[in-house]
Structures are given as C-alpha cells and as structure tokens.
Amino acid sequence: MNAADVMSSPAVSVNPVTTVRAASAVLGDHGFAALPVVDDEGRLMGVVSGVDLLPAGMSPETAHSPVARVMRGSVISAPVTASPAELTATMLSQRLRCLPIVTEGQVLVGVVSRSDLLRILTPADAVLAARVETALRAYSGRPRWTVSALDGEVSVSGPFSDHAERKVVEALVRTVPGVRGTQVAC
Template sequence: MNAADVMTRPVYTVEPTVTVRAASALLVDHGFSALPVVEPGGLLVGIVSGSDLLVANLERAATTVDRIMTAPVISAPLTASPTELASAVLGHRLRCLPVVDARGSVVGVVSRGDLLRVLTPDDDVLAVRVDRLLTAYSRTRRWDVEVAGGTVVVAGPFDDEAERRVVTALVRTVPGVAGVELRPALGPVRAS
C-alpha cells in the first residue's frame, strides 16, 4: 500500500493568481483544510491553509493566494508508505499533504482522516457502527459488541426471543456485517 492507495482524488487546486475570496469559497464549499497551489502546468508551488485564508480575509490586505501561501511546501511521492505519510503529517503538523508524481505535479492529497481510515482496522469501524446503532435502539448501552472478520458478537442481556430477533435484524442492516452471533448474559443464580 502506498500514497496512491491512501490519497483523496480528484484534488482541488488553485493557481497563485486566484483571489483569496475565490480560494476561501472553494475551501468552504468542499470542507477542505488546505488547497495546493499549482502553476498553470500543474506543478506544486505552495499550499494555502484555512488559517492563511482566515487571516487574509480578516486583514483584507492580501488579494491573491500567492501573497499568503506557504512555499516551499512539503509533499509526498506516490510511492510513500502509510507510515511515511503519517510521519510527514505528524512531524510537520500538517492537515493536508499534497501527493506529487515524478514531474512534481499534484495528483492527490492525504489528510489525517485518510490516514486514520487506512490505519484503523475495518472490524473496529464496524464495531463502532453496530454499537452506536444498538445504543440508539435501546437508548442505553446494554450490550458489548466485538467484531472479528466481519462477524459481530453482541453480548449482554436480552429481554426475550423477540428482542434477540430485532437485535440480529438491526445488526444485519450495517454494511460490512458478515454474520451475527448473540451471547446472552446469564441471569442471576437462584438459591435452592
């Protein structure tokens, strides 16, 4: 796995002559944290962050991106591993890391969220989704949820067979669930 597998594309970029106002609108419209700044041929020349744009909008001093962008910019090659990408993002406190091809043209970006998606096991994400669904159903956290290989194990007390069927049906609605196993909690032991 490398940057090509992790990065978000298509990538939105701006040229140095784009106005601060237009860059701000693009950033807001798409929910990005930063925009790579490229020459007309696509070569990376800088990056403009939401913070840069916010300051420029408040001060109303700069009118174009080239006056506020950070240059030179840290970037990663298409061949960078997830570990290398994470090291660059964390080591330089970046929210957005442009990915460039051999010519230096921007072909994608890697965000912290992209890295978290790659580094977080699918079973963990599935467990959180199922737990959230069951908590919403019961209005309390009644069951423990574990996932292995897409099979969801729900452990805890069930009121009756009808509730077991409902819980099973609910869990099966979550995309990615391969199977469901219920492990009812044992009731209190009665003294004889």
C-alpha cells in the same frame, strides 16, 4: 504499500488566481484544513489553509484577491513512492494535517490526511464494530451490548429486555453499511 495506496485522489485543489472567497468556500464545503495550490499544468505551487484565508476573507478589500497573495509557497510534499511510515513521520515532525503527494515533476496526484493514515492502521472489522456500537448506543442511549466483527459478520451479545428488542437490535445492525451478516445472542 505506498502513498499511492493511501492518498485521496484526485486531490481537490485551487489555482493561484482563485479568489480568497472561492477558496474559502471549497475549504468549507469539503471540510479540509488546507488546499494545495497548483499551476495550469497541475504542478504544486503552494498551500492555502483556513488560517491563511480567514484574515483575508474578513476584509471586503481582500476577499476577492487571488489566493496567490495569501498562500504559503514553501510546501512540504511527499513522493508517490513514500511509505506510510515515512508519510506519518513527515506529518508528525512537521505538525501537518495533510500532505500533498507529487510525482517527480512536482505534479500533484493526491493528498494524504491523518485520517487516511489512521484508516490503514485500523482493521476493517474494528471499524465495522465501532459503527455498530455507535448505532446501538444511539438506539439505547448507553452501551448495553458487546459487539464483535469478523469479515463483515457482526455478533452482538448481552441482555435484551425481550424478544422484540432483540429483533430491533438485529434489524438495526443490518442497516450499518458493511454488515454482511448478524448474530444476536443473549
């Protein structure tokens, strides 16, 4: 497994002439911490973050300025061949929330975020069980049942008020994306 297997691709990016206001909109719309800045050939030139954009965007004089004025040109990136361990080490040591992934020619091909790395550390069944627990907690207001998952088959056990509640829980579990089957037991 390497960066190509973990990264989000294609990467959302801006170019140096994108305005501060437009880059702020992209950042806000996608919920990202930062955006890679690439030239017309897709080569990584810099990074612009919310910290860079906020002060510039607050001033009417600089809101329409190009991102090139506020971006950081010194960029830490990783090659497509980097392992998840290498990506994690780089991100932790440099305190990065995201890491651009580039080819040998510095062409941006993707971005790895902390959540991308966490996703590979968390088995799919654990994620599915957590989603079901969240749905059940929203229904009951508190954790009342034990949830486990194996290959998309979800088991829920614990006390039910009555047969109707058991059926509601079973139906609710089936609405969670990724659930292939349910088993509900007292």
